[in-house]
Amino acid sequence: MLKRRLLSAVELTRIMLSRIDTVDPIMQAYIRVTEASALAEANRAEREIARGIDRGPLHGVPVAVKDIFDMKGVPTTAGMAIRANALATEDATVIRRLREAGAVILGKLSMTEGAYAEHRAPFPTPRNAWHADYWPGASSSGSAVAVSAGLCYAALASETGGSIRLPAAANGVTGIKPTWGRVSRHRTFELASTLDHVGVIARSAADAAAALGIVAGRDPADPTTSLRAVPQFSVEPCHDLEGVRLGVDTSWLGARLSNVMSLAISDAIATLSDLGATIVEVALPNVEEMIWDWFPVCAVQAAVAHDTTYPSRRSEYSPSLATLIEQGRALPGTQYQRLLLRRQEFRGRLLALFSQVDFVALPVLPAGVPTIERMSRIDDELIADIHRFTCPFNMASLPSVVLPCGFSADAMPLVFQLIGAPFSEAELVNASNAFQSATDWHAKHPVGA
Template identity: 35%
Template sequence: MPDFGVLFASIPQVAARYRAGTLSPVDVTRASLSRIEELNPALNAFITVTADLALAQAVHAETELRSGLDRGPLHGIPVALKDLTDTAGVRTTCGSRVLADHIPDKDADVTVRLREAGAVLLGKTNLLEFAYGIVHPDYGQTNNPWDVTRTSGGSSGGSAAAVAAGLCFAAFGTDTGGSIRIPAAYCGVTGFKPTYGLVRLDGVFPLSWSLDHGGPVARSSGDAALMLAALTGRPHNAAPRDLHGVRLGVLVEHTRGPEMQPGVAEVFERACDALRAAGAVLVQVRVPGLDLVEAAMMHVLQPEASAVHTAWLQQSPEKYAPDTRTQLEQGFEVSAVNHVRAQQFRRNLVRDFLAALTDVEAVLTPTVAWVAPHEDPVVSGDEGFAEARRTAPANLTGFPALSLNAGFSQGLPVGLQITTRPGEDARALSLGASVEALLNANRIPPLGSSPPFKRTAP
């Protein structure tokens, strides 16, 4: 029986055991692959599993470490890539029939960086079609490890579910309106959308070029920082801080609203109370114009997405899921005037968020107003707007934003979001680590006791 318990250790803990010679990258990779084989039929987190490649990379990592070549904390650590990330010789589907047989001949920049860091690639994770908010029936929904009748969120749901269920230690995701942070909130893990442009997206299929961000999904801010360091080639310190005297803003408009589930509001308030008890100073902040975010978001996203898909829509419209095709067709109807006004709104939103951050280190909100639903809402519908209401502003502004698990409602995870100024990615991660240590809310999904699941402990 593989040692599944080690799959829930932190990346530094596993890395230390590798270097002490008490744990093997090959054994850990085999345990990961065994767990994928066992759980993926119910979770549907992976589209493609690269078992042979992963084992070959694990053998290589083990040989290098034993010879004294140390590539850093991710050396020999099993990770996954959202399946819109190019991998030479391994298919990249984008969750669509359009690219069902697409095999790139070149790696994406993030793929290269992870390989150079010595990470072990387990495979490609499931996503909503072209990351645009609709499940293509050929691939199906990624189910939530806490309740497999519910969604893991989108569009990076496969990455979040895989990390939460212990199928991998970290995963790469993309975020255009919340697509890292929403699944992280639903699955009880940590998801980080860095400052716009910090992670290069060469070889990552675009949804909306001016809103797209790439970043890590992990089980803690510390592990996310290590993944981010590999993705960017620069260190990102996420050491927990003493919270005494730290000023944090609570964004009033995003702590309320008709869509806010009482249980989510209660978990957020308990987290705020814990921060105050730890000596943090919480103050209310406001940002004008937040009611205009949804319209501005779509007036930017829709035409940019439609421009990407113009040729395929003309050549093979039937290959798209119907709702994806409808959303792409709607993008051609957005007027140039509305697109320009949305870009003007973005500039004003940046100014107003900077003003809100003048006297505080970060802004806090719930990540999503509810716990994981049974299905993903359509992006351009009322529920889709409400789902991304608290995450989309950071895409419009490009500010770094992190979601961590703050607790549970109805037995399901609730996310807390931390937003900082542009370039203050390390601050967001460090505050995230501090809040995680304070709340101690990270847990392992029970996954049930009947096949195909087995209960595991770290």
């Protein structure tokens, strides 16, 4: 549409800014709207497009970013009051790459404190795009709400234990969490360095992949980024999964899920089978241990990440984030080493599984989106349910794509995920494009969006 000049980048940006002005006071997806710089970027893109310059699929397209990425001259709050005035002196690598691709950055998106569990004043708590009584997800809540509510076309997000997949699931949009090391974390606020992944939330896998292809790749400023070349992600509809081996652990599709979730995922698997995928029964390694191992591993690394402000400014931290950091500071080194050994063993078992299959299909939220009231009474059972299908696979650093696949009786979105071997993002995107070419769940919008 922009390249055919049916609508200019400036017109599209003004439409989006107007929509944010009207809708976001309800949704609370944005911490900060960067209107002046967005219009300047849109003007630049419009002039370039008029001269025949093509910077790629996001040229002139309005996007937004979680407030965890540095944007020069703008505070990076990471949802923390102590960082309200933390002005960035340069762009994060992913922001620089978006700018070089001609994207129009509308602003910074709401998130939980320090990318952990709780939204905290003075920053807004986003509203679930489908229903105000339901959880919006964490920690990339604003990213998912903004996409679902039509307040940007794609959003950068991050995940340590489920923070891309859970908000995408809660708001019925597509989320890609790539392999650890696929995307630079340079000048990205840290929660737990070996668990933090940078990814994208968008309405479709094709849109998310377009953004991922721009921000991914080796970065000398982040030595942990992979040397692997970034694949060409297909944005074309795919209708044939012949030769794809899809792993299904039937023990996870029965008693552990609500009936409606089990049916929705079974239907999604049947759709993938109809597209040509071969269904292979597999037995996943036990994830229960990894759910609970994730917390102390995250805690130790969070203690390191916060050592310049904690415990010196402990009173300015929420009880939940302070408790996590305290646990990390208190954990003996020998116990931490045992956790790391178990993590490597679990990863090894999963890698062996991917010698038999290309992907594994799994739920994200086993009982669907929880209500805010239920989240206020969180207990060990709910913690395990929420993290069962996210944390263990972050411990293994594996890529995944969240795909909408239905609705519950109360009209809340249902999703499933495909998990692949390390650096299989291109294959995951192809399979996701095939699923979304055969279904339209991802194209459903909340009322008014």
